[in-house]
Amino acid sequence: MKTVLAAAGVALVLAVGVSAQRGRGGQPPVPTAPTPPGPPRVEALKKEAAAEVKAMRVQTQQMVDQVFSFAELGFQEFETSKYLTSVLEKNGFKIERSYAGIPTAWFATWGSGKPVIAIGSDIDDIPQASQKPGVAYHDPIIAGAPGHGEGHNSGVPLNVTAALAVKKIMEREKLPGTLKLWPGVAEELVGAKAYLIRAGLFRDVDVSLFAHVGSNLGAGWGGGFGTGLVSVEYTFQGESAHSAAQPWRGRSALDAVELMDIAWNFRREHLRLQQRSHDVITNGGDQPNVVPQNASVWYYFRETDYEHIKELHEIGDTIARAAAMMTNTEVTSRILGSAWPQHMNKTLAETMYANILTVGLPAWDADDIALAKGIQKELKQPQVGLSTELGPLRGGRDPEENMGGPSDDIGDVSWVVPTVTLGYPANIPNLPGHNWANAIASATPIAHKGVTAGAKVQAMTIIDLLMRPELVTAAWDYFRNVQTKDQKYIPFIGPNDQPAINMNEKILEKYREEMKQYYYDPTKYKTYLEQLGIKYPTVRQ
Numbered sequence: 001m002k003t004v005l006a007a008a009g010v011a012l013v014l015a016v017g018v019s020a021q022r023g024r025g026g027q028p029p030v031p032t033a034p035t036p037p038g039p040p041r042v043e044a045l046k047k048e049a050a051a052e053v054k055a056m057r058v059q060t061q062q063m064v065d066q067v068f069s070f071a072e073l074g075f076q077e078f079e080t081s082k083y084l085t086s087v088l089e090k091n092g093f094k095i096e097r098s099y100a101g102i103p104t105a106w107f108a109t110w111g112s113g114k115p116v117i118a119i120g121s122d123i124d125d126i127p128q129a130s131q132k133p134g135v136a137y138h139d140p141i142i143a144g145a146p147g148h149g150e151g152h153n154s155g156v157p158l159n160v161t162a163a164l165a166v167k168k169i170m171e172r173e174k175l176p177g178t179l180k181l182w183p184g185v186a187e188e189l190v191g192a193k194a195y196l197i198r199a200g201l202f203r204d205v206d207v208s209l210f211a212h213v214g215s216n217l218g219a220g221w222g223g224g225f226g227t228g229l230v231s232v233e234y235t236f237q238g239e240s241a242h243s244a245a246q247p248w249r250g251r252s253a254l255d256a257v258e259l260m261d262i263a264w265n266f267r268r269e270h271l272r273l274q275q276r277s278h279d280v281i282t283n284g285g286d287q288p289n290v291v292p293q294n295a296s297v298w299y300y301f302r303e304t305d306y307e308h309i310k311e312l313h314e315i316g317d318t319i320a321r322a323a324a325m326m327t328n329t330e331v332t333s334r335i336l337g338s339a340w341p342q343h344m345n346k347t348l349a350e351t352m353y354a355n356i357l358t359v360g361l362p363a364w365d366a367d368d369i370a371l372a373k374g375i376q377k378e379l380k381q382p383q384v385g386l387s388t389e390l391g392p393l394r395g396g397r398d399p400e401e402n403m404g405g406p407s408d409d410i411g412d413v414s415w416v417v418p419t420v421t422l423g424y425p426a427n428i429p430n431l432p433g434h435n436w437a438n439a440i441a442s443a444t445p446i447a448h449k450g451v452t453a454g455a456k457v458q459a460m461t462i463i464d465l466l467m468r469p470e471l472v473t474a475a476w477d478y479f480r481n482v483q484t485k486d487q488k489y490i491p492f493i494g495p496n497d498q499p500a501i502n503m504n505e506k507i508l509e510k511y512r513e514e515m516k517q518y519y520y521d522p523t524k525y526k527t528y529l530e531q532l533g534i535k536y537p538t539v540r541q
């Protein structure tokens with residue numbers, strides 16, 4: 001095992017060196033351009049798929065609003081998964097539930113033969129981000145409850161819309177191919193995708209299309225952006241005693257947690273600038289007069305490549321052991337999640353980007369722009385409104401210039417099958433992320449229009465991949481001969497690690513009953529805004 005890891009490390013250093021030369025040594029960057037159009041029949045069917053998506057606008061809006069109203073945290077997406085699978089099942093998809101030992105994970109397949117196209121997006125939300133949609137200031141539906149403060153309510157509805165549009169065409173045209181839809185469970189915990197891979201979800205998959213909410217339509221390829229991470233909880237075990245009567249008999253687990261945090265924050269000065277690490281204390285003891293016999297601290301260790309993530313995790317382990325020694329306590333650790341740095345496929349991104357150029361951004365109206373400017377003003381950000389120009393096709397970034405950023409466990413998937421992520425404009429620019437503010441657009445016409453635009457791109461890209469096998473071949477050529485030539489996927493989870501499926505259970509137990517009153521009922525109300533009685537947009541005067 002050790003030898004294998006060392007060899008991979010050497011290869012990685014070489015790969016980084018070569019691309020650093022390319023980026024800085026004046027050599028031309030890898031050329032990239034949108035994939036040229038296919039034969040007339042393909043282009044005609046793509047046009048038709050986009051029209052089908054447009055015709056499904058109301059159904060799309062209902063799905064986006066419905067999932068928004070469920071507002072479930074990672075591993076607790078029970079209502080969300082029940083609802084989405086029922087929509088797919090009604091439309092002839094075969095469902096496998098409770099996949100990989102995760103009660104809320106599933107996949108849905110339709111069609112037969114090659115290519116097998118995996119189509120995924122995340123479904124979980126953010127703690128304490130409950131927020132009324134369409135309101136440009138903090139106004140929770142239920143104070144303290146979770147909410148879609150990232151916008152993960154719209155990704156699977158986008159994929160379902162695209163898949164149903166394509167299915168109709170595949171049936172009529174008798175096109176071979178299999179559509180395999182799946183949800184990113186507990187993405188905010190980077191808690192599930194490595195387990196979905198281990199269970200074999202992608203073993204028969206030829207290409208993988210992912211969708212993630214953003215404030216513009218976009219796609220990119222290569223690495224050199226964001227981070228990967230290991231999420232670890234350290235639990236210290238000591239001995240309780242009366243804190244005043246006989247404190248010398250106690251061994252404080254909380255002392256160990258505090259010493260670990262202090263040590264980590266000193267060590268931080270001497271870590272690479274690319275690292276990003278953060279922690280929360282999940283258990284700090286019971287009450288002051290009882291010496292805390294157990295305490296836990298939960299860390300995210302982020303870095304820009306596999307070797308550095310592993311190294312950061314090892315430093316964390318060392319500091320935890322040292323803190324245990326200092327306090328005469330014992331420490332154990334558990335991996336709660338992990339994510340590889342993302343590396344998206346060149347062919348797939350170029351093909352998707354060509355469709356992005358065709359579809360373009362939605363036509364925002366005055367109300368959409370008023371909501372966007374309202375929240376931007378509220379948060380003292382530049383009042384730029386909504387995106388009105390597409391960004392360039394991103395690709396071939398120099399990994400040496402990557403200074404870190406967020407992670408997504410779609411990274412793991414991108415290392416086992418050619419993958420691309422579609423960014424779609426269902427949110428407002430200049431928001432903080434993981435915050436109530438990121439929820440305000442997520443069940444409004446901004447999200448509805450953004451999802452329809454994204455679903456058109458997704459549907460057109462699926463048609464390309466179904467009908468132009470040379471694209472699938474080229475995607476695998478890049479995957480095998482460029483991306484994974486010197487770097488192979490080694491999961492951060494070990495064979496004995498298990499998904500942390502009980503996380504967030506208590507929070508949902510606390511809020512579920514109250515949240516049920518606010519579930520969207522499309523049989524009574526056209527939109528969720530209408531059900532909540534919200535005037536769109538509601539902006540501070």
Ligand SMILES: [Zn+2]
Nearest residue numbers: 122150187212
């Ligand atoms: Zn996300």
